[in-house]
Amino acid sequence: MLRRLILAGSAGLVLLLAPLVAADTLVFTAIPDEDETRLQQRFQAVADYLADELEVDVRFIPVTSYAASVTAFRNNQVQLAWFGGFTGVQARELVPGSRAIAQGVEDPEYKSYFIANHQTGLEPHTGDTAPEGLRDLTFSFGSQSSTSGRLLPEYFLREHLGASPDELFARVGFSGNHSRTISVVQSGAYQAGVVSYKAWENELEAGNIDLERVQVIWQSPPYPDYQWTVRGDIDERFGDGFSERLQQALLDMDAPELLASFPRSGFIPASNDDYQEILDVARQLELID
Structure with missing residues (x-):
């Protein structure tokens, strides 16, 4: 299943291999969790920061799908990635020795928002379990590989409402990213x-959400999510101790304009063990063998 998910996204790579990236260039990518047109702007400044801190060339290369980010990492087209919880687990399973090295301050207690078009008549729900009113609606997840837009929400739906999404909803869709999910629910397409x-x-602050048309109706329980993951062979490429220097550079990132790219209030250390819950859920849902 994992191999099928990765291969399915390989055609979505936006890794332009001509001209080839030099061997002494650190290349990183990030899952396209919001509108892809913002990615280059969001992360070019991060690339410049890392280049100054590490004294090596650093290049950010965007991808067009979550699965493509994992493929790029597996194929050593990127050595560092800003992954979601599930994509990070996928990548580390495929590349032995790779490890999570930093996460946002907010990431150990991440959450998902379930949203609904106002025409459904659903009201905000404060209970500990997903609202029964979701049954028989049309429903959109984000990317199939999204932690907050698919993996954990599906787990909570199964646990709380006792059925798979196909059983719960009149129609199930995958928008591809969070921005598009908001758009299709706001428009009434879902x-x-x-x-x-x-x-x-982020979208609310940017003025892209009409609260007269769409609202949050339930907040999920917390779970671990995003993290920076690095390949285990990076020190062989850049020299002994490079991975520790890279981790420290990420932890030291404190400029507001850089943190706004994620957005996070700062970064803290992370390890693979922090994401065991994600791995367990992915195996339970048979998304990883």
């Missing part, structure tokens, strides 16, 4: 959906 709470706050 009656309800689920998104990263950070993406919702």
Whole structure:
């Protein structure tokens, strides 16, 4: 299943291999969790920061799908990636020795927002379990490989409402990213959906959400999510101790304009063990062998 998910996304790579990236260039990517047109702008400044801190050339290369980010990491087209919880687990399973080295301050207690079009008549729900009113609606997830837009929301739906999405909903869709999920629910193309709470706050601040048409109806329980993951062979390429220097550079990133790219209030250390819950859920849902 994992191999099928990765191969399915390989055609979506936007890794332009001509001209080839020099061997002494650190290349990183990030999952396209929001509108892809913003990615280059969001992360070019991060590339410049890392280049100054590490004294090596650093290049950011965007991808067009979550699966493509994992493929790029597996194929050593990128050595560093800003992954979601699930994509990070996928990548580390495929590349032995790779490890999570930093996460946002907010990431150990991440959450998803379930949203609904106002025409459904659903009201905000404060209970500990997903609202029964979601049954029989049309429903949009984000990417199939999204932690906050698919993996954990599906797990909570199964646990709380006792059925798979195909059994719960009149129609199930995958928008591709959080921005598009908000758009299709706001337009009424889907009656309800689920998104990263950070993406919702970002789009709300940007003025892209009409609260007269769409609203948050339930907040999920917390779970671990995004992280920086690095390949285990990076020190062989850049020299002994490079991975520790890279981790420290990420932890030291404190300029507001850089943190706004994620958006996070700062970064803290991370390890593979922090994401065991994600791996367990992915195996339970048979998304990883």
